[in-house]
Amino acid sequence: MVSIFPVHPTFSSYEKLLSDSQFWRSFMISVERVGLGLIVNMSLMILAAYPLSKSSKQFRAQKVYMNIVIIAMLFSGGLIPTFMVVKGLHLLDSIWALILPGAVAVGNVILLMNAFRAVPKSLEEAATIDGASQWRILSTIYVPVVLPTIATVTLFTIVGHWNDYFGALVYINKTSNYPLQTYIQQLSIDAQNITDPQKLIEYAKISNRTLNAAKIVVSTLPLLLIYPFMQKYFVTGIVVGSLKE
Amino acid sequence: MKNKKDQTAFHLMLAPSMVFLIIFSFIPMFGIVMAFQNYIPAKGISGSPWVGLDNFKFMFQIPDSRQILINTMVIAIWKIIVGTFVSIVFALLLNEIRVRFAKKFMQTVVYLPNFLSWAVLATVVMNIFSYEGPVNALLGWLGIDPILFMASNHWFRPMLVLTDVWKGFGYGSIIYLASLTAIDPGLYEASSIDGANRFKQLWYVTLPGLMPTILLVTTLNLPNVLNAGFDQIFNLYNPLVYATSDIIDTYVYRVGLVERQYSLGTAIGLLRSVVGIVLILSANKLAQKFTDYRIF
Numbered sequence: 001m002v003s004i005f006p007v008h009p010t011f012s013s014y015e016k017l018l019s020d021s022q023f024w025r026s027f028m029i030s031v032e033r034v035g036l037g038l039i040v041n042m043s044l045m046i047l048a049a050y051p052l053s054k055s056s057k058q059f060r061a062q063k064v065y066m067n068i069v070i071i072a073m074l075f076s077g078g079l080i081p082t083f084m085v086v087k088g089l090h091l092l093d094s095i096w097a098l099i100l101p102g103a104v105a106v107g108n109v110i111l112l113m114n115a116f117r118a119v120p121k122s123l124e125e126a127a128t129i130d131g132a133s134q135w136r137i138l139s140t141i142y143v144p145v146v147l148p149t150i151a152t153v154t155l156f157t158i159v160g161h162w163n164d165y166f167g168a169l170v171y172i173n174k175t176s177n178y179p180l181q182t183y184i185q186q187l188s189i190d191a192q193n194i195t196d197p198q199k200l201i202e203y204a205k206i207s208n209r210t211l212n213a214a215k216i217v218v219s220t221l222p223l224l225l226i227y228p229f230m231q232k233y234f235v236t237g238i239v240v241g242s243l244k245e
Numbered sequence: 246m247k248n249k250k251d252q253t254a255f256h257l258m259l260a261p262s263m264v265f266l267i268i269f270s271f272i273p274m275f276g277i278v279m280a281f282q283n284y285i286p287a288k289g290i291s292g293s294p295w296v297g298l299d300n301f302k303f304m305f306q307i308p309d310s311r312q313i314l315i316n317t318m319v320i321a322i323w324k325i326i327v328g329t330f331v332s333i334v335f336a337l338l339l340n341e342i343r344v345r346f347a348k349k350f351m352q353t354v355v356y357l358p359n360f361l362s363w364a365v366l367a368t369v370v371m372n373i374f375s376y377e378g379p380v381n382a383l384l385g386w387l388g389i390d391p392i393l394f395m396a397s398n399h400w401f402r403p404m405l406v407l408t409d410v411w412k413g414f415g416y417g418s419i420i421y422l423a424s425l426t427a428i429d430p431g432l433y434e435a436s437s438i439d440g441a442n443r444f445k446q447l448w449y450v451t452l453p454g455l456m457p458t459i460l461l462v463t464t465l466n467l468p469n470v471l472n473a474g475f476d477q478i479f480n481l482y483n484p485l486v487y488a489t490s491d492i493i494d495t496y497v498y499r500v501g502l503v504e505r506q507y508s509l510g511t512a513i514g515l516l517r518s519v520v521g522i523v524l525i526l527s528a529n530k531l532a533q534k535f536t537d538y539r540i541f
């Protein structure tokens with residue numbers, strides 16, 4: 001009998017969780033993935049968005065690059081050809097297979113680009129007169145000014161990496177190398193391997209008892225911790241990114 | 246001289262991203278030729294025999310393909326309609342709340358599910374709606390027989406729409422809330438002098454003020470009619486409900502990667518992308534025409 005409220009609250013499942021070595025291994029893989037992904041993705045996207053935000057008068061090849069980015073956004077080879085490329089590069093089973101293919105998220109680049117565009121031109125002109133290079137202008141003027149948008153994109157990137165289960169399902173063969181969400185997902189997906197309808201009805205009847213609710217709580221905890229601090233940024237970010245002019 | 250240095254800097258900044266886009270976006274585009282081949286992994290793309298449009302013909306002969314297309318569109322369209330409606334209503338209600346703290350708190354709560362993954366939420370949903378879960382316990386208390394929500398072709402689609410809207414409506418309301426703050430307060434003053442009550446103001450001032458945003462968001466949602474939500478369905482469904490919930494994306498995954506029919510999977514994926522691009526370009530044109538907005 002299961003009731004709406006927990007009948008006998010206990011911490012025994014948390015105690016059991018602490019001794020589940022695969023859970024913690026997956027947890028650490030997810031942490032590593034977020035850390036590496038954040039550094040690689042954010043630096044790539046900021047560096048790409050800045051020149052793209054320039055007018056074609058200031059950066060002659062801007063239109064060419066912009067077209068490349070938009071084509072990459074519109075067309076894709078799809079799941080299977082992308083898988084073959086990752087396989088061809090011998091990235092399967094490595095953490096880089098989870099980070100590199102989606103490293104340049106075009107939507108986020110456009111969000112950053114629009115933020116850079118909104119920075120007053122006079123700031124850059126003043127710096128140019130002082131002899132600053134574009135690298136210096138980007139790092140000391142533009143990045144600090146658009147920090148709210150960068151925070152938004154950072155949150156999106158963290159959430160994206162932390163929540164992704166599918167990448168590992170496709171690119172990682174060893175289950176011991178699964179990140180946390182894929183590990184969690186495997187707990188619930190048992191149903192898909194049952195082909196006998198009768199058994200499936202049985203399965204649907206019982207709530208999945210093998211499933212450890214504690215694992216879910218722990219897996220969302222890191223997100224719940226950063227979320228309140230990021231909220232005001234992502235609201236501004238969405239508004240700036242979607243309601244232009 | 247100075248400008249030349251700038252140009253070099255710009256090129257250098259873009260170089261790493263371009264390398265990544267070429268490798269992971271442009272090279273896979275050539276993989277599309279697999280859709281016109283009988284791809285044999287051992288022989289590779291250059292060695293596999295050409296079969297022309299056979300994969301596409303085969304695709305249309307699969308009895309499931311009609312059902313999959315219908316499932317995809319029905320689920321996606323319901324999600325768009327209900328999701329948009331609930332987001333707007335929620336934004337309007339929240340806008341009426343004058344206690345700042347209550348408003349902030351509620352926003353924090355409803356935005357949150359958007360940031361949780363379906364891998365996690367699916368297990369929660371499945372537990373809540375399981376045979377012995379709280380929902381059925383409540384139904385039993387009301388004297389209703391338990392329902393197999395997640396294994397019934399009758400209930401599964403409404404469950405998909407319901408849980409998707411629950412996850413996304415808060416986040417979706419952000420843009421409506423933002424445009425509500427842009428409505429001229431003078432209009433409210435004028436209407437209250439004319440004797441309009443709260444409800445009349447909502448109807449004659451707020452809603453018309455919101456209309457451009459609603460139109461824009463709906464237009465930009467157009468490309469999503471083929472996007473019924475892979476993550477959600479993949480994590481919630483099972484063979485019992487394939488008939489009502491198998492969508493293009495889940496089908497491509499099973500046929501292409503699980504069953505390793507690479508060519509067929511690529512062909513279906515290709516057709517979906519082509520239709521998707523047409524929809525995106527149309528949405529961009531429409532949005533530009535009606536609201537002066539351009540995605541790109």
